[in-house]
Amino acid sequence: MFKKEMFENMFKPGKIGNLEIKNRLVVPPMLSEYADEEGNLTERYIRYYEEKAKGGFGLIIAEDNAVEPRGAGFTKLPGLWHDSQIEKHKEFTSRIQAYGTKIFVQIYHAGREASESIIGMQPVAPSPVHDPAIFEIPHELTLEEVIELEDKFVASIVRAQKAGYDGIELHGAHGYLINQFVSPFSNKRTDIYGGNLMNRLRFPLNIIKKAYEKVGNDFVITYRISADEFVEGGLTIEDSKIIAPILEDAGIKAIHVSGAVYKTGYLPSAPYQAPTALFSDLAKEIKSVVTIPVIAVNKINTPFVAESILKQGKSDFVAIGRASIADPEFPNKVMEGRLEDIIPCIACDQGCQGYIGVQKPVSCLVNPRTGREGEYNLEKVANPKKVMVIGGGLAGMQAGVVAAIKGHQVEIFEKSDRLGGQWLLAAIPPGKEVFNSFVVYLKGQLDKHNVKVHLNTEVTEEVINTFNPDHIILSAGANPITIPFKGIETNKNVVQANEVLSGKVMPGRNVAIIGGGLVGMETAEHLAVHSSSVTVIEMKETHLEEMAGIPKAFMMKSLEHNKVAIRLGTKLEEIRENSIVFSKNGVSEELFIDQIILAIGSRPNIALEEIIKGKYSYTKAGDITGVADGIISVKEGYEAALNI
Known part of the structure; x- marks a missing residue:
């Protein structure tokens, strides 16, 4: 239906510095919590990114790598603060580059957005002003300590070059340490690192200058900026339009345009309620004042949105963030015209930002395989089984798709006149219409993999015995609870x-x-x-x-x-x-x-379990288990099918 020519701008090669990028699709840095607690890369971390390289992205910018342990704002953050870390990074870069994908790494320090509960000491900052989201007074860096931190940034950049990275991105956004120096919202100094714009810019400009002296001017250094912090007294887009040309003059090869700080941290990973591509106009503003490439980011979750931004000239590259978590094969599927096979990001933020916010490894509601690429085996089974899925909600649909991919003969039985279950109601409230895209995707996959669906079918013992399955996936859902309050039985309202x-x-x-x-x-x-x-x-x-x-x-x-x-x-x-x-x-x-x-609340519908218990092999998934949570329901359906 859709030809790849419709997305011609996405697949044009582009340049950042002297590097040629095979297309305009970038994976932005996003925390995964897949490193170990010592800041070392793990196989899980590497494999997670490797899936995106296989999937066809032109450039991957690996997540925040701290320049020292006290700069880590999360428990399992990767680091480049010691030479012993280089070897694993070499393995990482070579595995990504094997697919023709360029790989950068983001160099970062959390500053006052770290917490003593995580780093075991008082966080540091340009000024002793607490972050509104952390509420801990940071240690005010002395002049000597500022210079020492500049050198730590440079040392990490040198390690990145030795590890084989094609370039690095300085994290100057989201209220982290570099941003803290640049912004009057957080920098209250009156020495050479504060008091006016050029003094506030001294910290990143010194890092850039010192780094190029060590790695050479041809090495690619890019910069991520919060073009508007959206806080009182913070940087605005007009400030950033002054800053961007200064960064370009300093040798920065591209600017990655984000926005917000921790106080306004609900914006950078904009959920379903927020406008599509809500930072793209910020990118356009920055592009108007520089000649180097600009990368747009945030809620660019469909190929149509990505192509539109490029076609309008708002940016030179587009960052596909959470949509790459939902489907790491996003570019290849677009290139092959398989848009119906793209697992749609619904911007729910449950498994990505929701999990990161509580220091849990990233997952994904619509793609349980995220972060488990080495655990979930989708190869066909040697002995296919006849599988009956009872219930056509999310868990049942996901189970049906995966079981069919594994080679089983699968049929779904749903008592209502449509698939989707309670998820259809979840898509009714304002802004949640996009949730229906996941149901549409699953229905398409059921058709593609020849899963027979029986609608308007009440499953009884007779129906089960007639079908005579080898295995049942019981995902019959739950029923709303009624409370025994005075007057409830007779009140029609x-x-x-x-x-x-x-x-x-x-x-x-x-x-x-x-x-x-x-x-x-x-x-x-x-x-x-x-x-x-x-x-x-x-x-x-x-x-x-x-x-x-x-x-x-x-x-x-x-x-x-x-x-x-x-x-x-x-x-x-x-x-x-x-x-x-x-x-x-x-x-x-x-x-x-x-x-x-x-x-x-709801009560699990367990009536059928009493019928099949002891007679049939079965697995439960979804609301019937009492979870009433979309991300867990989909995961249970996925795993129920894998374990047949």
Whole structure:
């Protein structure tokens, strides 16, 4: 349907310095937590990047490599602070370059965005001003210590050259140490490293000058910039349009245009609620003032978006970040015209930024193989089996696809009239329409691998016995819970959240939602956007506990904007005909509403397990296991199929 000629700009060779890059597709530096705790590269780390090189990316910029242990803002961050680390980096670069892909490494120091809990000591910074997201006063670097850190950056760059990297990227963005020197938001010094723009730029300019003296002017040094920090008193795009030509004059070979700092850290990995390619206009502004190549980044998650940015001349290269985590074969699939086979990034941020935020290794909701490339064997089995998948939600669909790829004969049985299960409802709230792209992808893969699907089919013992499977994957989902409150049995205004989201029940004008979990809050946002007045009642003192931090930040802004009232630590006492009674700290209150929506969780549908137990080989996956979490459900479906 789509020809590769539609994406001609993406596949034109490009140059950075004297390096020729085979296409315009870049993997930007993204933390993986795949290094070991001593900062050494591991086989898991190398294989993860190697998949992207196999997948056809022209340039990979490996994630933040710290210049010293106290510069590591995460527990398993790779480093280039010691010569003993070089050998493993040599193996890494040679394995990436074997596929015709150029490999850079990002050189970084977290500065005040490190934490004593991680590095075991007080973090350092240009000034003793705490980061709003860390809340620890850093040690103010002395003049001698600043010069020492410049030399540590240079030493790491020299090691990178010795390790065979084609170039390096200085991390001057996102509020890390270089950015801390450059920005008036964090730099309050009055010596030669502060007080005016050129003094604030002295730290990175000295690093660049000293580095070129060691590695030669032909070695590629690029710079990542937060072109707008989006904070009070921070750098703006107009500041960065002054800075960029200065960096070019210093010898920087390309500028990688990002934005934000930790305080505004929900922006650099923009979730589903945010606009597409929201930093591309920043890239365009920087490109207007320099002659060196510019790289655009952030939520460039489809080939159409990438091609559009290049075609408009906003940038010279496009960074495909989370979409490369979702599908490392993104370039090859575009080149071969297999767009329907691209695993779509839905910008959920669950397995990538969500996991990184709690110091866990990166995973991916739509691609459980991410980071497990050496563990998940997709080769065909020697003895195919007849596999029955009960339930066509995400877990069942993913299981069906993987089992079919493995060579099994697979059929899916779904009691409703469509595939997707609860995930279809998850795609209803504002901004989450993109979630449907994963269902569409899985449906296409089921067709491609000849998986027969039975819709409108209630599975009974007779149906199972007639099919007579060798193995069953039980992914029958879960059913909403109803609470035994006074007045609930006779009140016609009490409905379930899934009934409202699915369009089976017309929402009220004034509604109370019982439950402040993900379903309740997303239902609240959806109804408020569509002109209902919404109050959420939650017994706990917290809400949205299961939601990743970045999408949560966007949702909270939306809930506030749409005037959703959230009552935490509040107990529902009684449901009346046109009101509810609730209490907090022993004080009761009545709220007049025209609809009560229950969103208090689900109970696994285990009835079929009692039928098949002891009679058939089976595996459970998805909400039936009680997880009610998309990333775990998909992983369970994937692994259930692998283990047949």
